[in-house]
Amino acid sequence: MSRSLQFFTPSRAPYFTLHKLPSTSYTRFPVINFPSKKHHITITKSLSSDLDAASSQVLDSGNGQTGVLGVLSADNVVAVQSHVPSESGAAAGIEVDAVTEAELKENGFRSTRRTKLICTIGPATCGFEQLEALAVGGMNVARINMCHGTREWHQMVIERVRRLNEEKGFAVAIMMDTEGSEIHMGDLGGAASVKAEDGEIWTFSVRAFGTPRPERTINVNYDGFAEDVKVGDELLVDGGMVRFEVIEKIGPDVKCRCTDPGLLLPRANLTFWRDGSLVRERNAMLPTISSKDWLDIDFGIAEGVDFIAISFVKSAEVIKHLKSYIAARSRGSDIAVIAKIESIDSLKNLEEIIQASDGAMVARGDLGAQIPLEQVPSAQQKIVQLCRQLNKPVIVASQLLESMIEYPTPTRAEVADVSEAVRQRADALMLSGESAMGQYPDKALAVLRSVSVRIEKWWREEKRHEAMVLPDVGTSFADSISEEICNSAAKMANNLEVDALFVYTKTGHMASLLSRCRPDCPIFAFTTTTSVRRRLNLQWGLIPFRLGFSDDMESNLNKTFSLLKARGMIKSGDLVIAVSDMLQSIQVMNVP
Numbered sequence: 203m204s205r206s207l208q209f210f211t212p213s214r215a216p217y218f219t220l221h222k223l224p225s226t227s228y229t230r231f232p233v234i235n236f237p238s239k240k241h242h243i244t245i246t247k248s249l250s251s252d253l254d255a256a257s258s259q260v261l262d263s264g265n266g267q268t269g270v271l272g273v274l275s276a277d278n279v280v281a282v283q284s285h286v287p288s289e290s291g292a293a294a295g296i297e298v299d300a301v302t303e304a305e306l307k308e309n310g311f312r313s314t315r316r317t318k319l320i321c322t323i324g325p326a327t328c329g330f331e332q333l334e335a336l337a338v339g340g341m342n343v344a345r346i347n348m349c350h351g352t353r354e355w356h357q358m359v360i361e362r363v364r365r366l367n368e369e370k371g372f373a374v375a376i377m378m379d380t381e382g383s384e385i386h387m388g389d390l391g392g393a394a395s396v397k398a399e400d401g402e403i404w405t406f407s408v409r410a411f412g413t414p415r416p417e418r419t420i421n422v423n424y425d426g427f428a429e430d431v432k433v434g435d436e437l438l439v440d441g442g443m444v445r446f447e448v449i450e451k452i453g454p455d456v457k458c459r460c461t462d463p464g465l466l467l468p469r470a471n472l473t474f475w476r477d478g479s480l481v482r483e484r485n486a487m488l489p490t491i492s493s494k495d496w497l498d499i500d501f502g503i504a505e506g507v508d509f510i511a512i513s514f515v516k517s518a519e520v521i522k523h524l525k526s527y528i529a530a531r532s533r534g535s536d537i538a539v540i541a542k543i544e545s546i547d548s549l550k551n552l553e554e555i556i557q558a559s560d561g562a563m564v565a566r567g568d569l570g571a572q573i574p575l576e577q578v579p580s581a582q583q584k585i586v587q588l589c590r591q592l593n594k595p596v597i598v599a600s601q602l603l604e605s606m607i608e609y610p611t612p613t614r615a616e617v618a619d620v621s622e623a624v625r626q627r628a629d630a631l632m633l634s635g636e637s638a639m640g641q642y643p644d645k646a647l648a649v650l651r652s653v654s655v656r657i658e659k660w661w662r663e664e665k666r667h668e669a670m671v672l673p674d675v676g677t678s679f680a681d682s683i684s685e686e687i688c689n690s691a692a693k694m695a696n697n698l699e700v701d702a703l704f705v706y707t708k709t710g711h712m713a714s715l716l717s718r719c720r721p722d723c724p725i726f727a728f729t730t731t732t733s734v735r736r737r738l739n740l741q742w743g744l745i746p747f748r749l750g751f752s753d754d755m756e757s758n759l760n761k762t763f764s765l766l767k768a769r770g771m772i773k774s775g776d777l778v779i780a781v782s783d784m785l786q787s788i789q790v791m792n793v794p
């Protein structure tokens with residue numbers, strides 16, 4: 203069992219962890235996070251009881267070059283904390299995200315970020331240090347897209363994220379996104395992109411082309427492609443990023459002329475249109491979850507991912523089927539299923555689909571290829587609202603900061619789009635290409651972070667959030683009680699201007715009910731397992747802590763107060779409202 207200690211410096215971003223090796227004292231920490239000379243670290247007295255005998259040796263020995271703490275002088279200390287990695291039986295301790303803790307201390311907890319951030323991991327961000335930089339930058343969930351990369355690659359990313367959590371005290375959740383069986387291009391023989399110029403003739407075919415891939419050929423994954431398209435159809439790549447017109451069919455080969463030039467990306471989505479409408483022939487019969495997806499899902503279950511996002515969901519049935527499949531296979535661990543809303547069918551069956559899922563994603567990339575672009579914003583608004591009413595977390599995804607794939611600053615329009623999603627109070631925002639293969643993943647994440655914090659604060663201070671009717675979602679009387687308690691507690695929290703809501707929850711349900719109310723103060727969600735803690739990381743306003751607790755609320759509260767006070771996360775006099783799913787009550791109190 204490794205025990206680690208974390209040190210926070212005044213400048214917030216750099217933090218580091220020391221690992222105790224089984225026999226010797228402490229090992230070096232990664233040079234990438236080593237503080238610059240101007241940071242000084244001290245162990246505060248109140249915390250020194252957290253450190254065992256070996257730690258004082260560390261303080262007295264070593265040299266800065268190798269990253270041993272000893273040479274750092276003893277001024278300007280902010281905090282030192284001990285952190286015991288997950289599931290190591292540290293019932294007495296409390297675990298919270300290292301970055302959140304630093305933020306809480308620096309900004310005071312009323313201004314912590316409420317909107318959660320998801321980063322798609324790709325070649326630009328799969329290294330351990332790159333993942334760590336994203337975690338430090340506020341990534342709550344790492345998404346891996348099964349459209350791209352090999353099984354080994356995905357496994358490596360999952361392993362790295364898990365290691366980051368274990369070693370550095372993060373709680374980054376993992377979301378696996380299925381490929382789905384919609385029509386898409388092949389992988390371009392390994393090229394990152396290819397340019398299609400105006401007027402060029404390209405061949406689209408199910409034929410497996412040799413290597414090197416002949417010029418201007420594109421492999422298509424759908425066997426019925428040549429039969430289903432007609433001469434004169436319009437072929438849209440990624441919903442119109444590049445357009446072709448079908449000019450001739452020769453056996454399995456479909457010849458097309460480029461009418462709107464642009465970059466073709468590996469595995470880009472293909473749709474074809476006839477007389478201004480999307481053509482849905484036999485491809486409409488393709489299964490939502492393909493055989494390959496089922497294998498990927500087995501892989502996700504085996505790896506214990508936290509979320510599985512299902513692409514191109516058409517009906518609630520497929521979600522129900524998947525949920526029972528997971529329940530039968532995943533030994534009690536609870537993988538949440540997210541429905542990606544990105545097709546016409548999913549919009550038709552929206553309410554049923556969301557009801558059956560554990561959350562939804564507004565997948566604007568493909569959605570914008572299936573409905574007219576100008577309908578995407580209203581669809582987004584509707585999905586976000588419905589999810590909140592049905593108490594399901596909702597993610598707004600795709601092209602939030604698309605220009606940052608290439609440029610270090612976003613466009614004003616992109617910032618406005620992000621602001622709108624934050625204003626709608628979606629649970630989470632997602633980066634795709636910006637973090638997977640862009641040049642500025644950390645900067646893109648920083649933009650999401652700063653825009654979220656700024657817009658949340660502005661709307662909160664102006665008190666301009668429109669009230670939303672929250673229909674009853676409880677299916678039993680006990681559920682209804684929990685729901686009423688949460689609604690009332692959130693209302694009281696706003697009226698009394700409390701500093702934080704505390705919720706003690708085993709399954710996370712009470713925490714989500716509070717999050718649904720979007721209260722003005724942050725919600726400290728205490729839960730006993732690391733998997734629930736990671737899952738809560740997707741939901742608006744929740745700061746998930748792992749904490750062992752009992753049925754005795756009095757003792758839970760005392761324990762929490764003293765642990766949080768010792769770590770400087772709350773102070774005497776702070777006003778708190780506490781609810782729990784063990785005891786149906788609302789407690790209002792000042793921290794003693």
Ligand SMILES: Nc1ncnc2c1ncn2[C@@H]1O[C@H](COP(=O)(O)OP(=O)(O)OP(=O)(O)O)[C@@H](O)[C@H]1O
Pocket residue numbers: 322323324325347349350351379467468469470513567568634635636638639
């Ligand atoms: N694992 C990966 N390996 C290589 N490239 C990747 C990987 N993941 C993402 N990318 C790149 O990042 C781009 C954006 O990622 P994103 O996950 O949004 O995929 P997408 O192909 O647009 O599909 P989807 O509709 O499922 O989001 C991809 O087009 C691809 O070029």
Ligand SMILES: CC(=O)C(=O)O
Pocket residue numbers: 513542544564565566567568569599600634
């Ligand atoms: C995220 C995704 O799948 C889309 O926008 O299409």
Ligand SMILES: [K+]
Pocket residue numbers: 347348349379380381382513
């Ligand atoms: K996908």
Ligand SMILES: [Mg+2]
Pocket residue numbers: 513544565567568
């Ligand atoms: Mg998609």
